[in-house]
Amino acid sequence: MKTIAKLMASAALCTASMAHAGELEVTHWWTSGGEAAAVAEFAKAFDATGNTWVDGAIAGSGGTARPIIISRILGGDPMGATQLNHGRQAEELIEAGLMTDLTEVAEAEGWKDLVNPSSLLDACTFEGRIYCVPVNIHSWQWIWLSHDAFAKIDTPVPADWNEFAAAAPKLEEAGIVPLAMGQQGWQQNGAFGVMTIAIAGLDAWRKVVVDKDADTARGPEYAAVFEAAVDARTFAANSNVQDWNLATNMVITGKAGAQIMGDWAQGEFQIAGQVAGEDYTCLPGLGVNEILDTGGDAFYFPVIDDEDTKAAQMALASTLISPEVQVAFNLKKGSLPVRGDVDLTAANDCMQKGLDILDAGGIMPSGDMNLTADTQTQIEDLMAEFWTSDMSATDAQERYADIIASAD
Amino acid sequence: MSSSSNARKPSGLFRNLSAKIASVPMVLTALVVFVGGTAWTVLYSFTSSKLLPKTNFVGLDQYERLWSTRRWLISIENLAVYGFFSMIFTLVIGFTLAALLDRKIRGENVFRTIFLYPFALSFVVTGLAWQWILNPDLGVQSVVRSLGWESFTFNPLNDPDIVIYGILIAGLWQGTGLIMVIMLAGLRGIDEDIWKAARVDGIGTVKTYIRVIIPMMRPVFVTALVLIASGIIKIYDLVVAQTNGGPGIASEVPAKYVINYMFRAQNLGQGFAASTMMLVSVIVILIPWAYLEFGGKKRG
């Protein structure tokens, strides 16, 4: 096995593209309006260091982009740097020696002390070495509510999931889709995850996702989650969109009452010129259980055997995590910075809420870090099917538990 | 009496040397890519390869998992539905159009050009065009509703139960022209005397087609069938562009499953197992065809 890995690594070395000095191709899948604006900040900062950011945006969700990125790395045509969700996805690539070790830069700059929460850096660490730069903290646990929509039905904007559920029929009557939901597995799975934390609680979630305890997955806590998901499914029945930002757009335009979506949705509100608290409201943990997962994006640097490229990679790594860039990027992206020592006074209402929770230690690890891509895909497929069919809560729960039981 | 020849007896390997050298690309493609690649994939489908191909064999595990995965079953079901209707409609529409065009009509060229142009377009273009036409808020549904039929509902791309038919409409639009052309070529290849004989015998046009012409065109139908079938199994771009498998996983197809598992889910073994199943289904189609086509006339 190791031989194959080495072979691949050497193949990668031999045929690495000979980029010009200081020119790095960076692949990522940030293509929506808010995301593109945020990534432009990275490019600007990197270009300012005398290097050149060659943008390799890949449209579609991470699901579309990841295979392209990975097959290029494996195929011996690595890019200079790439976005990847950290966690288990990159493990095998690191194992195969295809990723650049960043430990030196990390130690020189003291990332260990900067990065908060430290779990983010842990996810980048493999056998004691650091292989990726976390760039932001994303949390899924948000519901976004449209003030317009609730104004139309003369109902105050709900303060938690239960109030929302109560108001949903009224929204429906007014011809408003209560819950906007892009019909893609990762969104549906994300929403489900959010409801799990809010309804089943962190302990049950941890048992299932971290410890892969199928019995808990079959238990009453999860049963309640699936029941709630069935409700949510009815709320989202008329949501005819696929992409998450189109769903967000429904909330922005008041066509939908709410959307369960990660904090990146905020970027879309911002671009649409909406103000948190005035035009929309965000509730962490569905307003029930104020806890945020600390997933996020990270950048990896595939091994390229060229000194200039290597230097550029290191320069990019330190640029990405530098305080100014963190602020500029995260403000646009709507995510939280990975370092606790930056000034985010410019942050809006929602980000501030997030920062407060973060400071209070209301954090949990992200699902990405605990489930393999394989298991993730299986769950996403299940969710995709569940949300678009009339599968009963018990059936869905049973199948969910089966997947957990066979996860590794 | 005979002087010895100055020509050397060429040894077996160097006979037709130029031809052999010229055939190297073909031989390599056949052996390395087609045979080698296929064998490699089949072999690795018995391993638990994840992101990288590894030789830790796990027997039929990948296949067991494959056949207990909802998404694969849905993919297969979609393929069966799409395949069945695509087969029937493509043949029926293709033949009917060909027969209509064969009635010595005016403007045959114009009609043929219109029926066939979608075939020049890629599946991506086809998928996007139909995605737009079937858009529930702005497309056909809204147009019909605006005409006064308020309750009209035709929203296949967002209804998991009928989404595959939405793809079918686009697929038929793109592919029937080709079959029509093939059928037309077949019809044109039929002896004019057959028509004269049918006329003398007083057999009606439709009846002549059904009882005489279609049986005569058996080889053309078989070819068309194989063509449609092999196209169906490969269906990928259309789904990606039109629905990307959605809503949910309602319009997933095997080819997409393979690529998803190979690259996205980082479970190569599962992807290989799924692609091997696709291969098997092709073989199931090919063998009877090969038997029909070549089995009978081996001595020819």
Place this chain on the structure above:
Amino acid sequence: MTSVLVKDLTLKFGALTVLDNLNIDIPEGEFLVLLGASGCGKSTLLNCIAGLLDVTDGEIHINDRNVTWEEPSGRGIGMVFQSYALYPQMTVEGNLSFGLKNARMAKAEIKQRVARAAEILQIEPLLHRKPAALSGGQRQRVAIGRALVRDVDVFLFDEPLSNLDAKLRADLRVEIKRLHHNLKNTMIYVTHDQVEAMTLADRIAIMKGGIIQQLDTPTEIYNRPRNKYVAGFIGSPEINFFEGEVEQGTFATGGERFSLEGYAFQGAATAGAAWLGIRPEHIVSGGSAKDLPVTAEVTVDIVEPMGSDTLAWATLAGVPLRIRMDGQAAVSTGDRILIGFDPARASLFDKTTEERL
């Protein structure tokens, strides 16, 4: 002097033997026709001589040189094909000079040879036309010209006239004969048309199943076919066969008994089962018939007038009998006529070996 020598030639395609141990010795200047039904191996033999097919065993010598492993172009042959095989994108001149150019011959020499061939074949006005603008006959002349310019000793013709209509075929046949007469090259000519074979050949080789049945002059083949197959193949309308027994100078068949007086047996006359063949044109009817050693009275079943002569069908000894008569013969269906033939003109074949007796 031997021009073409085929020695123990065998050709197999897998398990199928197409040519079986053939031996032919063709003297210089001979016009040899390979004749046979389709699939008999005649074209295959020609292709072997040309080097277009690799032999399984045996040798081929041309002009005393062993050319068994030689490329076609190196054998000193010119070849004319049934479909003319003119290169459609080249002019007549281009067609004629292609081979010479491939042999890197000097330009002046090429020009001179093309001119000569064009003159011989009277195709000078056509030199700058493309084959598509030529008639069938003209095309075949060009094809012959292509062999001619090569200035070789051996010409191979592969059914060159089969694609032409009857009249043109007759015309070109004469021209080929004249060509041979003038050039005196060795020519090997494949055909399935016995008229061509008879008219052109110095010798004919009749082939069947990859084996030469008889190699002889046309007269010999016509008059003294070596076996029943050759007898049946040559001659139109076909020879009449009677199955019977040879007994003491007579041939007994279906209740009739023909005298064999004057028949030249190959060896001693032996008794036994045999075939008797007599050509329709050797059956005499009317007044002169009664003087012949064999006579019979038959009823005419059908009459086929063909202008120059008339073919009458009757039944003798239980088998259908073809009788060739003069075109003016006044005979009609139902007539009873007297016929007769001279056994010296008949052929006898052994029943089992089918060899000439």
Place this chain on the structure above:
Amino acid sequence: MVDAVIPRGPKPRPRFSRTNIMLYGTLIVVAAYYALPLYVMIVTSLKGMPEIRIGNIFAPPVEVTYQPWVKAWSEACTGINCEGLSRGFWNSVQILIPSVILSIAIASVNGYALANWKFKGSEVFFTILIVGAFIPYQVMLYPLVIILREMGLYGNIWGLVLVHTIFGMPILTLLFRNYFTSVPEELFKAARVDGAGFWGIYFRIMLPMSLPIFVVAIILQVTGIWNDFLFGVIYTKPADYPMTVQLNNIVNSVQGVKEYNVNMAATLLTGLVPLIIYFASGKLFVRGIAAGAVKG
């Protein structure tokens, strides 16, 4: 007594017989169905977004605007690359030209060798090749990644060119083999007697004779390669993405609202090359696909 019309002269035929009305009626309705998507794409691409939102997709544009076309061609964004489809267009051109030349060159020589210079085993390889045409690409995707990587061609345009050459080989080889087989064998024999060798016969005799089949093959390959999506996604990097892949990216990378007019303009732009070839080549296109298909 009724005067019976004596049948004489041409048989009277009603100009609009029921059969004819049915026949043309059906054809016109079906033709409308086939033509509709193209029409809808064109009118949509010429409308402004407000008009699209309120209007009917079948209605012709009230106010014609070419802005969506300009935007699709040179301004539409994927990520922070806002060069529009033009980049994909040039990538496709760069992929297309070598792919078409290489695949046809190789396949025509293959077909020629198979038709005229059979050697031991040549038919076996050919059979494998033809059977290979039916193997789902998915089976060979990953092995090809490995092969290209070992050759150092993975991720660049030449790798994709090779992939197109490989997967175009079965059908093209078949096309050329059948064509060369239909060339009278005697012509080939005559050329051998005239002393031409393998390449001599190919270049001097066969090639000039087979221009039509080359045109057919070119049409087949240009449309096929231009329309490819799968290989473009898997074997190239974003900078080299062919037009189809970029189209999918542009349409699917939504920023704010979906700009249907730009999407349709982009879609049409991508379909333009094969459409032009199709309308320009007419009968040859039909011949091409019929030849490729009927015998396939």
